[in-house]
Amino acid sequence: xxxxxxxxxxxxYPGMSVPAVDALDLHIEDGEFMVLxxxxxxxxxxxxxxxxxxxxxxxxxxxxxxxxxxxAPPKARDIAMVFQSYALYxxxxxxxxxxxxxxxxxVPHEERTRLVEEAARILExxxxxxxxxxxxxxxxxxRVAMGRAIVRQPQAFLMDEPLSNLDAKLRVQTRAEISxxxxxxxxxxxxxxxxxxxxxxxxxxxxxxRDGKLQQCDTPRTLYEHPDNVFVAxxxxxxxxxxxxxxxxxxxxxxxxxxIPLPGPAAAAARGAGLSEVVxxxxxxxxxPLPAPSANGTPxxxxxxxxxxxxxxxxxxxxxxxxxxxxxxxxxRADARSLPAVGDTIPVAVRVAEAHVFDPSSGQRLGD
Amino acid sequence: xxxLGTTTFGPSGVPGAxxxxxxRPASRRRRRGSTPATxxxxxxxxxxxxxxxxxxxxAFKPSYDLLTFPPQLWPSHWTLSNFQQAFTVNGAxxxxxQPSFLSSLFVSLVVxxxxxxxxxxxxxxxxxAAARFNFRxxxxxxxxxxxxxxxxFAALLIPIFIExxxxxxxxxxPALIIAYVAPVLPFTIWTLRGFVAAVPADxxxxxxxxxxxxxxxxxxxxxxxxxPGLVATSIFAFLLAxxxxxxxxxxxxxxxxxFGGSQETATxxxxxxxxxxxxxxxxxxxxxxxxxxxxxxxxxxxxQRRLAAGLTAGAVKx
Numbered sequence: 001x002x003x004x005x006x007x008x009x010x011x012x013y014p015g016m017s018v019p020a021v022d023a024l025d026l027h028i029e030d031g032e033f034m035v036l037x038x039x040x041x042x043x044x045x046x047x048x049x050x051x052x053x054x055x056x057x058x059x060x061x062x063x064x065x066x067x068x069x070x071x072a073p074p075k076a077r078d079i080a081m082v083f084q085s086y087a088l089y090x091x092x093x094x095x096x097x098x099x100x101x102x103x104x105x106x107v108p109h110e111e112r113t114r115l116v117e118e119a120a121r122i123l124e125x126x127x128x129x130x131x132x133x134x135x136x137x138x139x140x141x142x143r144v145a146m147g148r149a150i151v152r153q154p155q156a157f158l159m160d161e162p163l164s165n166l167d168a169k170l171r172v173q174t175r176a177e178i179s180x181x182x183x184x185x186x187x188x189x190x191x192x193x194x195x196x197x198x199x200x201x202x203x204x205x206x207x208x209x210r211d212g213k214l215q216q217c218d219t220p221r222t223l224y225e226h227p228d229n230v231f232v233a234x235x236x237x238x239x240x241x242x243x244x245x246x247x248x249x250x251x252x253x254x255x256x257x258x259x260i261p262l263p264g265p266a267a268a269a270a271r272g273a274g275l276s277e278v279v280x281x282x283x284x285x286x287x288x289p290l291p292a293p294s295a296n297g298t299p300x301x302x303x304x305x306x307x308x309x310x311x312x313x314x315x316x317x318x319x320x321x322x323x324x325x326x327x328x329x330x331x332x333r334a335d336a337r338s339l340p341a342v343g344d345t346i347p348v349a350v351r352v353a354e355a356h357v358f359d360p361s362s363g364q365r366l367g368d
Numbered sequence: 369x370x371x372l373g374t375t376t377f378g379p380s381g382v383p384g385a386x387x388x389x390x391x392r393p394a395s396r397r398r399r400r401g402s403t404p405a406t407x408x409x410x411x412x413x414x415x416x417x418x419x420x421x422x423x424x425x426x427a428f429k430p431s432y433d434l435l436t437f438p439p440q441l442w443p444s445h446w447t448l449s450n451f452q453q454a455f456t457v458n459g460a461x462x463x464x465x466q467p468s469f470l471s472s473l474f475v476s477l478v479v480x481x482x483x484x485x486x487x488x489x490x491x492x493x494x495x496x497a498a499a500r501f502n503f504r505x506x507x508x509x510x511x512x513x514x515x516x517x518x519x520x521f522a523a524l525l526i527p528i529f530i531e532x533x534x535x536x537x538x539x540x541x542p543a544l545i546i547a548y549v550a551p552v553l554p555f556t557i558w559t560l561r562g563f564v565a566a567v568p569a570d571x572x573x574x575x576x577x578x579x580x581x582x583x584x585x586x587x588x589x590x591x592x593x594x595x596p597g598l599v600a601t602s603i604f605a606f607l608l609a610x611x612x613x614x615x616x617x618x619x620x621x622x623x624x625x626x627f628g629g630s631q632e633t634a635t636x637x638x639x640x641x642x643x644x645x646x647x648x649x650x651x652x653x654x655x656x657x658x659x660x661x662x663x664x665x666x667x668x669x670x671x672q673r674r675l676a677a678g679l680t681a682g683a684v685k686x
Contacts, residue, residue, distance in 0.1 A: 054573050074576040087574035091592045104579025148578070158577075 002065030002155040004028040004051065004188055009060035011046050020046040022212040023060065031186045033179070035203030037193055039235070043212035044192045045160055051190060052081050052158050065155055075104070080149035084161040086141045088133040094120075094144050095129040101152045119151040122181070139170050146178070150185060157182070157189040163198065175201060196236055200224070208232050230363040233281050233356055239316055241281045242330045245360055248278045255328060256321050260299045260350055266357035266367030273359060278366065281356035287332035288349040289317050289340060298349040303330065305344045315339055319348060427451070427654040434650045450655035457641070457652045469656050472637035477663070479541065479616075479633060480609040483548040487556050487605040488598055490549070495560035496586065500569070510561075516554035524551050525614055532619060544620040544633075548609045556601040563597030564590065599671055610664060613639060634660050 006026040012019040021043040028034045036044040049055040051062055053074035061070050069077050080101070088097050098119055102112045120126045123143045133141055142162060149157055162178075163171045179202050182189050193199055199206045200220040207217040208231070216228040220236075227233035233241045246253040248270055252261040260280070262270065270278050289303075303319035306329070315336040321328040332348055340346050357366045422441075426434055427450055429443045454469050467475075497503070498510060528547050529538065537543040567590055575585035616633040632640070638660065641653045 052573075052577055054576065073581070074573075075579045075581065077577075079577060081574065081577040083570045083574060085568060085570045087568065087570035089571060089574075089589055100575075101578035104584075148574075152578075 002188055003030050003063070004034075004156055004190060005061075005063040006047070006051075007061040007063065009047070009050060009062055010058045011043075011050055011055055012058045019043075019058065019212050021050060024212075024214055026207055026214060026217060028188060028190060031188055033182050033189045033191065033202060033204045035191045035193060035199040035206045036209060037196055037199035037206055037235075038209035038215075039194060041211070042209040044194075044209050046212075047209070048158050048160055048190060048192045051077075051156075052079055053077055078155045079158055080152055080154040080156075081158040082145045082149050082160065082162045084164055086133075086145040086162075086165075088141055088144055088148075090133050092132070093129065094125065094131055094133070094136070094147075097133070097144055098129075098147050098151050101148060105152065115151050119147040122150065123147045138166055139174065142166060142174060146181070150181070150187075153185075153187070155188065157187050157191075159189065159191045161193055162191075163193070164195075171198075178202065197238060200236070206236075208235060210235075226365075227281075227356065228365050230279055230281070230358045233358065237283060239284050239331045241283050241356070242287070243279055243281045243358075244328050244330075245277055246280045248275055253278060253280045255301050258299065258301050260301075260355070261352060262357055263353060263355060263367060266355070269366035270357060270359075273366070275359065277360050279358040279360050279363070281358065282330075282350060283354065284316060284331045285333045286351040286354040287330060288351075289319070289332050289334045289346050299352060300347045300349050301330075303332075303346060303348050305340045305342050305346060308334075308339050308342060310336055310339060312336075319346075423654050423657055426650065427658045429651065431649075431651050450651035451659070453649070454652045454656040454659060457649050467631050467637060469634070469637060469659075472632050472634045473660070475541075475631045476610060476634040476660075479544055479548070480606050482545050483552070483609040484602045484605045486545065486549045487552050488602055491553055491556035491560050491601060492591075492594075492598065494553075494557045495564050496590070498557065498561045499564035500572075510558075513554045513558050516551075517558065519551075521551055521608075522614060525618060528615075529619060538619065539621060541620065541631075544616060547615050547619050548605070548612070552605045552608050555604060559601050559604075560594060560597050563594040567593045603667070603671070606667070607664065611635065 005028065006024040009021060009024045010019050011021040024043075024047055026034075036047055038044045046055055050057050051064070053069070053072060053076075057070050061068050063069065064077055064079065089100060092100065095116060098116045099112050102115060107115070116129075117126070120129055123146060125140065125143050125147060128136060128140055128144070133144070136144065142165075145162065149159075159178075163174055166174060175198060178191075191198075191202060193202075200223075203220060205217055206220055206223055208215040208223065210231050216223060216232045218226070223232060223236045227236060227241075230243060234243055244255075246255065248262075249259070250271055251267050252259040254260075261267070262278075262280075266278075289305075301319075301321055303321050305317055306320050307318035309316040309318070313336075315334045317332050317334045317340060319330045319332060321330065330348070334340070358364060359366055422439075425441070425443055428446050428448070429440065430445050430447045430449070433440055433444060457469070498506065498513075528550065532538045532543045532547065535543075537546070571589055571593075572585050575589045576582070580588060612633075613635040616636050617639070620632065621636070634656075638653065638656055641656075642648050
């Protein structure tokens with residue numbers, strides 16, 4: 001178990017002018033489950049591979065356990081990696097796949113057997129030990145890949161989208177198992193995913209990347225409630241935060257004819273920056289299509305229902321607000337027991353205290 | 369003489385192109401062929417196989433039955449004397465003393481195995497580089513490998529002879545080995561490149577993170593996975609060297625020497641039996657030809673499944 005650190009770590013591929021990972025500064029505590037999340041091309045896998053030693057570090061440093069490993073080969077870093085494709089050795093049995101890293105470390109046969117059987121027991125794959133990868137299902141292969149990682153008790157686990165090849169149900173189940181396993185073993189884990197739900201449910205902290213740059217690194221709750229910029233605000237949370245560029249009159253933004261007063265610190269910051277427009281963000285669960293009994297004084301928008309999505313546990317209503325020639329669109333959470341119909345015009349209450357305000361040019365958060 | 373790209377299964381007599389699957393998936397239902405198509409197949413197979421059949425039966429005929437007219441399509445008498453004498457009959461070439469059949473078989477075997485060893489070793493690492501690494505000139509190199517395969521094997525004989533002569537190697541065994549390895553490399557590199565490329569890079573990277581160096585990752589992970597490709601390319605190289613006559617006759621002649629004394633390959637020795645200075649020992653010639661085909665037949669029988677897998681597996685990503 002060890003800390004992991006990126007210090008201004010940059011990776012620029014030969015012939016490219018834009019770095020794939022740009023001056024990444026990230027410190028991961030011993031035993032922490034850190035998730036790197038971002039859209040395709042954000043540099044999250046490249047950052048992971050830099051840690052593994054599979055990609056070169058153009059500048060900066062990578063440290064594991066306080067030791068600089070920037071130029072060290074993968075085998076010298078004492079890390080174990082789980083690949084998106086599992087990367088099981090097809091010519092070896094499951095037992096030999098699990099034992100492979102131990103053989104490279106010259107672990108004695110008896111100890112090797114004990115560790116393999118223990119890993120198989122933890123992952124409940126004892127019955128599969130004599131099979132070959134082609135005889136396994138996707139979920140079983142994923143377990144074997146995990147087993148090959150845990151069997152050697154490395155300083156850090158690196159996981160590159162290990163659940164992306166599983167079906168939705170198995171993904172949810174395996175996600176919980178990975179979380180429990182990491183909690184049990186306490187090994188520092190760096191996990192890459194493009195799925196923000198995986199990121200929010202698995203990580204102690206989540207680092208959001210975009211175009212190779214770190215946008216924000218925080219706990220899932222902080223990322224959700226306090227995004228630092230428009231990108232993080234729109235990326236974290238499902239459905240995504242409603243984000244609209246609206247005119248600002250010094251205290252409020254205007255949704256068509258309706259003025260929504262901004263939270264004090266945000267309004268002050270926008271005034272101080274001399275902004276006439278701001279990006280107003282409000283999460284779907286901060287909007288109520290039908291006013292709650294205790295919503296007295298809460299600003300209300302008059303919206304036309306465009307689409308209703310009933311997912312069973314939740315219901316999401318897509319709303320249009322006329323704004324001159326254009327229409328603003330919002331998504332709001334609704335009570336599944338009393339859904340409006342498409343085409344209805346309904347009042348929507350806005351919980352202003354949960355609004356987020358961003359600078360329209362820099363995208364940075366305004367206020368606290 | 370074999371030419372690149374037209375290696376045949378002459379000795380084994382198995383009809384059909386190289387790479388024809390030896391097993392049919394159980395799920396595929398046999399379709400009924402039409403009668404004219406079946407007849408055509410039988411006729412073509414018979415024409416193709418007849419010379420081989422005739423060689424086999426003549427190997428077991430006594431000398432007085434060999435040149436009868438009309439020819440006997442089934443021996444009236446069977447004998448093994450041709451096989452006994454094949455190992456004692458002298459060739460009729462200019463060299464004195466004449467090399468024996470056994471020594472010429474040995475020369476052929478040594479040359480063929482060394483050609484296989486060198487061509488597989490060189491092409492394995494070249495294929496790894498072509499498939500895995502980006503380097504300057506990689507694209508033109510691949511195009512050159514492809515273009516080189518379009519040149520007929522026979523067309524390279526004279527330029528290779530000239531170059532070997534300049535190097536002072538002509539009429540030596542190393543010269544013949546070089547002459548076989550050079551034209552076979554484009555095919556073996558190209559084929560093995562496909563096999564290496566079919567091994568996902570993830571698997572090699574997994575081996576690196578599991579504690580392997582690049583070399584040990586190749587040895588422990590990639591090498592076993594490209595084994596079918598190695599078998600296929602080995603066969604190709606072996607057949608090229610084993611069956612060839614023109615290169616062996618021109619570049620080595622009967623000047624090759626392994627343990628002292630003049631040696632020649634088995635193909636050259638077989639042809640030297642036919643000489644206008646004497647009566648051709650047809651029985652011994654056919655018996656020796658049949659013995660000549662045995663190593664290849666045995667080899668194919670042993671590795672035929674791996675060969676088919678090797679020639680088809682590279683097309684499907686694991």
